[in-house]
Amino acid sequence: MNTASNISSRFTRTAPKICLHLCTLGALVALLTLASAPLVAQEEEQTTVGGYGELHYNEPDGSARGQLDFHRFVLFLSHTFSDRVSFQSEIEIEHTRIEAGEDDGGELALEQAYIDWRFADVSGLRAGIVLIPMGIINERHEPATFNGVERPNVDRNIIPTTWREAGIGAYGRFSDALAWQAYVVAGLKADGFSGSGAIRGGRQSGFRSDPSNPSLAGRIDYLAGASMRFGGSVFAGNTTSGDSAMGDGRLLLFSGDAEFSTGNFTARAVGAYGSIGDADDINAAYGNAVADNFYGYYGEGAYDIMPHIDPTTGTSLILFARYEKYNTQSSVTGFTANPAYDRDEVTIGATLKPTFNTAFKVDYQFLNNGADVNTGILNFGIGYQFN
Amino acid sequence: MRILHAIAYLLFFVFAAAGATRPAPAPPAIGGSGDSLVRDALEGLFGKDSTLRIESRPIVLDSTDRVEIAKYSKSPFADDTLRLYVCRKGKDTAGYGIVDDVRGKSRDITYLLVLEPGGTVASVEILVYRESHGGEVATSAFREQFVGKKPGDPLSAGRDIRTISGATISSRSVTAGVAKLLAAFDRVRGRIRP
Numbered sequence: 226m227n228t229a230s231n232i233s234s235r236f237t238r239t240a241p242k243i244c245l246h247l248c249t250l251g252a253l254v255a256l257l258t259l260a261s262a263p264l265v266a267q268e269e270e271q272t273t274v275g276g277y278g279e280l281h282y283n284e285p286d287g288s289a290r291g292q293l294d295f296h297r298f299v300l301f302l303s304h305t306f307s308d309r310v311s312f313q314s315e316i317e318i319e320h321t322r323i324e325a326g327e328d329d330g331g332e333l334a335l336e337q338a339y340i341d342w343r344f345a346d347v348s349g350l351r352a353g354i355v356l357i358p359m360g361i362i363n364e365r366h367e368p369a370t371f372n373g374v375e376r377p378n379v380d381r382n383i384i385p386t387t388w389r390e391a392g393i394g395a396y397g398r399f400s401d402a403l404a405w406q407a408y409v410v411a412g413l414k415a416d417g418f419s420g421s422g423a424i425r426g427g428r429q430s431g432f433r434s435d436p437s438n439p440s441l442a443g444r445i446d447y448l449a450g451a452s453m454r455f456g457g458s459v460f461a462g463n464t465t466s467g468d469s470a471m472g473d474g475r476l477l478l479f480s481g482d483a484e485f486s487t488g489n490f491t492a493r494a495v496g497a498y499g500s501i502g503d504a505d506d507i508n509a510a511y512g513n514a515v516a517d518n519f520y521g522y523y524g525e526g527a528y529d530i531m532p533h534i535d536p537t538t539g540t541s542l543i544l545f546a547r548y549e550k551y552n553t554q555s556s557v558t559g560f561t562a563n564p565a566y567d568r569d570e571v572t573i574g575a576t577l578k579p580t581f582n583t584a585f586k587v588d589y590q591f592l593n594n595g596a597d598v599n600t601g602i603l604n605f606g607i608g609y610q611f612n
Numbered sequence: 613m614r615i616l617h618a619i620a621y622l623l624f625f626v627f628a629a630a631g632a633t634r635p636a637p638a639p640p641a642i643g644g645s646g647d648s649l650v651r652d653a654l655e656g657l658f659g660k661d662s663t664l665r666i667e668s669r670p671i672v673l674d675s676t677d678r679v680e681i682a683k684y685s686k687s688p689f690a691d692d693t694l695r696l697y698v699c700r701k702g703k704d705t706a707g708y709g710i711v712d713d714v715r716g717k718s719r720d721i722t723y724l725l726v727l728e729p730g731g732t733v734a735s736v737e738i739l740v741y742r743e744s745h746g747g748e749v750a751t752s753a754f755r756e757q758f759v760g761k762k763p764g765d766p767l768s769a770g771r772d773i774r775t776i777s778g779a780t781i782s783s784r785s786v787t788a789g790v791a792k793l794l795a796a797f798d799r800v801r802g803r804i805r806p
Binding site: 273275301303305308309311313341343346347349351364365370396398401402404446448450451452453454456484485486487488491493532539541581612 | 717718719740741742744745747748750751752753754757768769770771774775776777778780781784
């Protein structure tokens, strides 16, 4: 009873303040929009459809059989309401179908769905289910844009792609070369954290999201000339939904990334470091072997040899190598870290792109861990995108 | 307190609506007065002085033109009008400007190709960029790659024109657009009214 009245009195005290802030924001938005230059061409109201997909074949070393899997089938649907307001969405079917009662079946999910309001010439608001702007793959994951059949494992276990949450935010550019994004989103939930996958299981993905851990996500992108791009991101928020038995469980995740491209050579690198506060209390509550810290990084170099074979073709044949190192339990409290979670991996392979938007992929991954288990996996894949 | 609440909300929607429903600009500008963005850009490039005159000279493309232009570019001409501007200084032609839209990932990018009198590229300007990602195509490091290109030059994204990481789709769209406009200019240049 007490708590309820506390909350309601706190609400009546703070709500008008929030409303005044909203009002100021509205006025600012109106001024910015009214002040902007007239447009040379007004985009017409229109709906666009696009999509991407990827079929994988994975064959582990040894006696285990391989398997074929249409991993992702995604449809984009976007609508332009006016020159400044649009709706963007991605609907995803993972592993082709959803079976009732099967734990390991597929998934039908809304991967993105937001309204974008570009209220000024280079900045705008977006609200809905948005992608967390972290690393390279989370925002740009169409299969023809990256090498390797599977996404890098750092982009699975450290930056949990495809990471999206319900929220609201803004984006803009300080200059043509310097762009920013900032969001407030529903945060992660500690009960899903794990020793092997760090925060991956804590994502809410806009599914009946608990709003009690509002979190901040921000990113800066800087373009240094035409061939080099640097990015830096941060994600910060509590994870325990205010459960006083556990403390805040504050998660901080930082990442940096860089991309370089010149002629036929491209390279990219990503690094991320995360810390979880009150990990020992979270472990006491859920027994999920959460680490205090986790990290991962990778570097990849790729070279398109096709121009040396046939300079007139639009086809690319890209050879690449990637080194990944990640540890989902780099420091722990109250128990011993599992050495098998300290992993390093080398992937070598090729991507054949008959067109920019289609890819045939093959690679071999050498998977090693700190428990001296060294395995490998052979992957084949096809991928496409259109828009 | 509740009243304050309600007023604040009301004001937010009023202000927001004022911003969202600003008067619709004129339909796609071909000449007319709604093309100040183009004129501002051209004045900036050619130097605004009393001798500079910017004249709108739209050219209607027939189906043969469009088939021929499509042979030289990956993006077929959707429009039937080439939105051409002629810039004069005194009696001399100082250059040309062509405005066009290309599709980025899901929204149009409005850009301006500026040509020297002989038809070589003087500049590429991004006039309106509507998507939230990929706006880096507006950076000069990308646009400067087109300067000096002329009709017939190979313009393949990724080979002849370096695409911008994180703005690959937009880089490719603008590159294909410039190739298309160069082919179009080459085809119609004999028809430009003096």
